[in-house]
Amino acid sequence: MGALLVALLAFPLGVGVVSYVVPVRVAKVLAPVSGAIAFALSVALVPAVLAHGHITAGSELRVDSLSVVFLIATSFLYVATGVFSAGYLHLDRGRSGARYGRRFYAGMNVFCWAMLAAPLVSGLALLWVAIEVTTVVSALLVAIDDTDTATEAAWKYVLIASMGLGISLLATIVLYYAGTSVFGAGYELSYAKMLAAGHHLPPEVLRLAFVLAVLGYGTKMGLVPVHTWLPDAHSEAPTPVSALLSGALLATSFYAILRFYQITTAAIGSTFPRNVLLVFGLASLLLAALYLLRQRDIKRMLAYSSIEHMGILAIGMSFGVTLAFIGVLLHVLAHAAAKGTAFFGAGSVVRKFGTKDMTLLRGGVGALPWSGSMLVAAVLALSAMPPFGLFRSEFLIVSGGLSDPRYGVAAVLVVLVMLAFVGLAWSTTQTMLTSGPADAALEAVPDAALQANPDFALQANPDAALQANPDAAASPHRVTKGEVSPWIVLAMALGIAALVLLGVHLPADLSRLLDHAAHELRAP
């Protein structure tokens, strides 16, 4: 079984390197194939971890049920994003398009590789390294469009996230120090070992390590008040990257926090870590819900929704009961599918209408019968409507919260989720389910921008084309009916299918996996 782990670690990196060399049309096929292989490998790990508890390969690679949950979430989004990118990027126009495509595909595969590596490694130091690699690669991917706003977003992202990771490196080192009192000066800092040391670890040092870890990794996860890079990066990145950032990267950082949570709980009990997560979670949920009410940019709206969901995850952990933990882990999976789908839909809308401004977008479902409807479905899923997976997961979290003596928190959670629902649903129905402006000039913006400035149009992203010709974006225009690309529809259909599956009929093995993982999170 160890070979599976090595394959999972080696494969996407190899594809990333190859993608930089081969023609773009080959890379276009390689990305979804590589994603599908990664997904298959992750799923193949499920029976093994259920049977043996954990699998190791060498001393550096180790997965248990908890890691597999995150591997499945990331690799699922890897496939879907690979499919989506094939339809979203127009890369065959000339040489600069090919260069963009090579950079994009190399970056995207390496980005996915780093996110898959994080749950695979057993050492907390290597976990930090994997997450730092995700920052560096994804910052370059955010900057890839080479527009003023993309550069601004990339700078804020790389600086703020690196500072956060500086703090989490400090957390790792402080944790290492905590272990020296048990293991002596030199030892391997793996989470399994630290969990085994349990209550022999010095409590004050662990408290310090946990707070630093939540602050540091929380920066990458998008917890308020260290979330400030997130809406900018999510809205300015090319849409496939936004989907990966939101659905997979935030979860990967959450995974790192969960490992610190496990160790801290094993050493000093769960009260302290739960309280810390509660504070960050409530702040995130509150702020995100308020920002969702007045958001105009469709991608920023989805970014704030990510902050909302990360808040829900943190609050779910703060309930400290197995039921809520199962909900949290299911939420990670369902959020990856829902947010990926929603971003794909937003990308389709942006490409079709040539603007991200929701006050200018009307008649989305009319123009995009499939991807528009699925965007509405994904937003409803994000608002925790049945029959989608997020309904089930939030239901579990809230039920877990109600069993806590502090059930007021669960009530606040429900109220804030409702508030976020109002914001999301209002904006989406306004843009998607209305009829389009009746008597406007017929001109789809990307084409207009293309004529105005062919240099920009060569760069694959419509956002870039938009900046070249903002007048075209502001002018009213009628858009012809029809999908942008069948690949986009396919990618979204994958996401919706996963959401329905998670909501209606959770596969038995997956259910057992979540159960196992939730028990791993409960202190021994």
Next chain:
Amino acid sequence: MPAHVPSTTAGVEDVVAVLVLLTEFAMLRGPLLRSQVRLYAFQSLAVSVLAVVVAATRHVADIYALAGLSFALKVVIVPAVMMRLLRDVDVDLAGSPKLGVASSMLVALAVSVFGFFAVGSLHVHSSLLPTTTLAVAFAVVLVAFVLIVLRSDVVSQAMGFFSLENGVSIASLVIAAGLPLVVEMTFLFDLLVAVVAFGIIIRVHHGRSGTLSTEELDRLRG
């Protein structure tokens, strides 16, 4: 703690750590970008010296290798990359700081005193832990934050982040000397990758706006 008088080793470690902190203050003050980079190189040199001291006194041979690598990377390569970037973009003055020199010094002083005593108040005492050095390391990290917040040009902010990493390095040397060498080397490699990414984004920013200032980076709001 057997005695309140620090041993010679601990004394040397403290002196080097304080030197790093003072360099951090000097970086906060320096108006020229090149001098920022030189100060960073000097600070990294101090960190490398600290590594040698730790290796010699605690008999961890691995750390000699780490010291050499840290010297090559942080004293030679990173400053060289940044100097080359500065030559290419041909900008020399740092962006106007958001506070005057005196005020920013006072802020940094307050913050570092806070960091110093915050670590002291944790009451983590053990024969293995040099609390003073750790407290200085936290102070370095906090002053680096002040530097990043108060400076309004991308190069100073990047140098602020690299010096933050120096602060973390001190902490890692004094409290986690036994951290496996391979892990420490990965950290350094990671720093190198980060430097490249920072460099690329700085170049893109300069290419688009013609400045290194962050004043115009305020379009994305809400």
